[in-house]
Amino acid sequence: MVSARNVPDQLVRADVAVIGGGTAGAVVAGRLIENTSLSVVVIEAGPDYGPLAAGHWPRELLDSTTLPETHDWGYRGPGAAPGAELAFERAQVIGGCSAHNGCSQTAGLASDYLAWGLSWTGETLAGAFKESAARLRVRRDDDDQLTPFHAAAMAAMVECGLPRTDDLDDLYGGAGCGPSPVNNPGGVRWNTGFAYLDPVRGENRLRVIDRAVADRLEFGGSAVRRLHLLRGGERLVVEADRFVLCGGAYGSPEVLLRSGVGPADELRALGVRPALDLPGVGRNLHDHPMAELRFAAGDELARRLTDHARLRPLPDEQVIGKARSAAGREPYDLHLLPWTGRTDDGWMCVLPAACLTPRSRGALRLTSPDPLARPAIDHGYLTDDADLAALRAGVELCRDMAASAALGPLLGAPLDEFTADPRPSAELLRASAAHYWHPVGTCALGPDPSAGAVVDPAGRVHGSDNLWVIDASIMPVIPRATTNLPVVALAEHLAGALADNGWPGSGLS
Ligand SMILES: Cc1cc2nc3c(=O)[nH]c(=O)nc-3n(C[C@H](O)[C@H](O)[C@H](O)COP(=O)(O)OP(=O)(O)OC[C@H]3O[C@@H](n4cnc5c(N)ncnc54)[C@H](O)[C@@H]3O)c2cc1C
Structure with missing residues (x-):
């Protein structure tokens, strides 16, 4: 294991790179630090304001009474009527959308989750939701x-x-x-940074690189070798044994597509060299x-x-x-x-x-390989x-x-x-018509890539050796719930499986 703290800034090494320190990313990173002896580097496009106790969090992200309008990625796209345009708000900050959402934590129906094909039983599903609700201090x-x-x-x-x-x-x-x-104890919006990162902030096996946009993953055969980042005007490289993409329903497919993981013909047309031909990347986008x-x-x-x-x-x-x-x-x-x-x-x-x-489905497509360009996002609202x-x-x-x-x-x-x-x-x-802020499905989990599946039921990208996606993007069908608690429960479950899964060259605790 190499400590991520002791390497020059232009090249960062860790056992695991978590890309996107949002709702799911904070869960994955926190759980890997808690339950293994691995080093973890978290790459987040927005700021990391540190632990709540340090007092640097902006007031509007803490105040749970109303939705903040800051820290937005600025995604926009078509609504359900010709010419209608909607904002698709997404938070760019550690904790992700859990740091700016409405704090309603509903669970939806067990049958919705059991139909996804994960290794969930009724009991482990209930356990994941119970643990997530306790961590989020739901009241x-x-x-x-x-x-x-x-x-x-x-x-x-x-x-x-x-x-x-x-x-x-x-x-x-x-x-x-x-x-x-x-999830607002004392009126504070309890984002997953507070719930999962704050308890392990003191560990020097954890490093957060904030204000850094993940550009693309570099493949060598079926394994990811490196992640290329942009931070300010600088280009950085992260090397890791395993890469876990947690960029959310828009961010994760964007990174995969820029990395050559997606519909090969579409990628070639954009000048991106295909690495894994997975036609489902960016498809199956849906929302309430x-x-x-x-x-x-x-x-x-x-x-x-x-x-x-x-x-x-x-x-x-x-x-x-x-x-x-x-x-x-x-x-x-x-x-x-x-x-x-x-x-x-x-x-x-x-x-x-x-x-x-919803039965309507849409898609996210790259408009350019430039990591600062916005993709074309069409949810297909009300097309069914x-x-x-x-x-x-x-x-x-x-x-x-x-x-x-x-x-x-x-x-x-x-x-x-x-x-x-x-x-x-x-x-x-x-x-x-508008939306309920719950996009999912763009890196859907399932057994068959030719039927649109992007990750297998453990969250590993089909055809890759060491790349996972864990966030709302892998939900193949949206649950009948607000999506924050389901994302946390999903990340709890898959992070647990990752931690148990035998890591070459890194002693498990
Ligand atoms: C305004 C609003 C209100 C909502 N209200 C509720 C609610 O009341 N209850 C509820 O249950 N759900 C609510 N939701 C939905 C819920 O918050 C989301 O479904 C959930 O948080 C998504 O988690 P995620 O981990 O998939 O993505 P996110 O939390 O969005 O995390 C993705 C992270 O990855 C980072 N990232 C993305 N791309 C890159 C890149 N290239 N490089 C580096 N970092 C990157 C992002 O900055 C972000 O931090 C709301 C959402 C919004 C926007």
């Missing part, structure tokens, strides 16, 4: 801590037929509504599509929200409903996620519905009519909530044409 507000808006929205869901439940983080739970499980109704808060609700905010934290999001559309899969295929926020002249109340079982029907059913439920005795009297005027129109056309629904 939930009591009903009497809900804001006046969220309390009314939850009562509206009950009025619309959803049972009150506390099973949002239960892998076997059904339809219902309740306060969201959240979402549409929402927006109202001003009525005067009484606005006064109560202002009073609440004066006395205690007022989170944008606090409750979630799980519901089933008429044609949807049992036991649920929709999330309802009411949120509120300040406007220039008061408060707004938003009633979004997300389709949890079943998704449009499910989303319409979700919006109808939101309309029922807005008309309920619990919520209706508290709402003010509709804030847009879509909300004001009781029967919006399919075109208007498409034009209003």
Whole structure:
């Protein structure tokens, strides 16, 4: 084992290189340090603000009440209507999207995960979720801590037929509504850097190279020899025995494609020499599509929200409903996620519905081998009519909530044409649709590369000796859940398998 601390900066050596220190990357690096004697170097494009206790983290990344707008990669691409463009937010910072997300930690359904073909049993799956939730310090507000808006929205869901439940983080739970499980002890967004890296920050086997963009992996036959990075104006090289790519649903396929791992013809056309012909890289991109109704808060609700905010934290999001559309899969295929926020002249109340079982698929393609160029990203939102029907059913439920005795009297005027129109056309629904920030699937796991699989059920890239991908990109089908906790559980499981897996030349602890 070579300590990564004792080599010149232009050439860094470690047993394992973790590329992307985001949600999954922090789990993988932390677990490898905890459970093996290996040296690990983490390469992260964004800043590493160090341990929470050092006090260098920007306030907006810690404050869990609202979504920060800083540290964004700036990805954009088409929405569901011709000419519509959406932002696809992704965090560029240690901890990745777990450092800027909404902190709702739902689990989805066990059957979704068991269908992926991993070595998960019901028991090990539940164990991975339990451990992840404990690390993320997941808790939930009591009903009497809900804001006046969220309390009314939850009562509206009950009025619309959803049972009150506390099973949002239960892998076997059904339809219902309740306060969201959240990872914000003391109001701090508990990102995976705090959960998994801070406990091992003192180990000199761990090195984090931040503000460094991974350009490409250099292959020698079927083995990765080196990783080439850009840091400021400098080019660095990392040598390692094993490389674990954790760049997320956009970042991981980008690095693979620049490295020649992907559809060989497409790569040649871009001037990239193919290393492994894997047609699935960048394909199978999907996300939960979402549409929402927006109202001003009525005067009484606005006064109560202002009073609440004066006395205690007022989170944008606090409750979630799980519901089933008429044609949807049992036991649920929709999330309802009411949120509120300040406007220039008061408060707004938003009633979004997300389709949890999307059939539409899109793709990410490189536009250039330049590591600083942005790829072309098209999720194919609502290209399958079943998704449009499910989303319409979700919006109808939101309309029922807005008309309920619990919520209706508290709402003010509709804030847009879509909300004001009781029967919006399919075109208007498409034009209003956005997403739930949960892209997955671009390096899908599965047994057969010719059927689009990129990694095997252990996360190892098909055809490679020493390259893994572990993050949201390897989910072959999106689970019926917000994706943060599932990514952490997946990384827990595969990092455990990596640590157990016999490492040549590196004594396991
Ligand atoms: C605004 C927003 C709100 C969300 N809200 C919720 C929520 O409330 N609940 C929930 O469960 N989920 C939520 N999510 C989704 C969830 O956070 C993500 O699914 C999950 O964090 C993805 O983890 P990941 O490890 O796959 O990717 P990421 O966390 O994105 O990690 C990828 C990391 O790799 C780095 N990287 C990428 N490319 C390179 C490169 N070339 N070189 C070096 N580094 C690179 C990135 O900077 C990043 O740190 C939200 C997401 C967003 C954007």
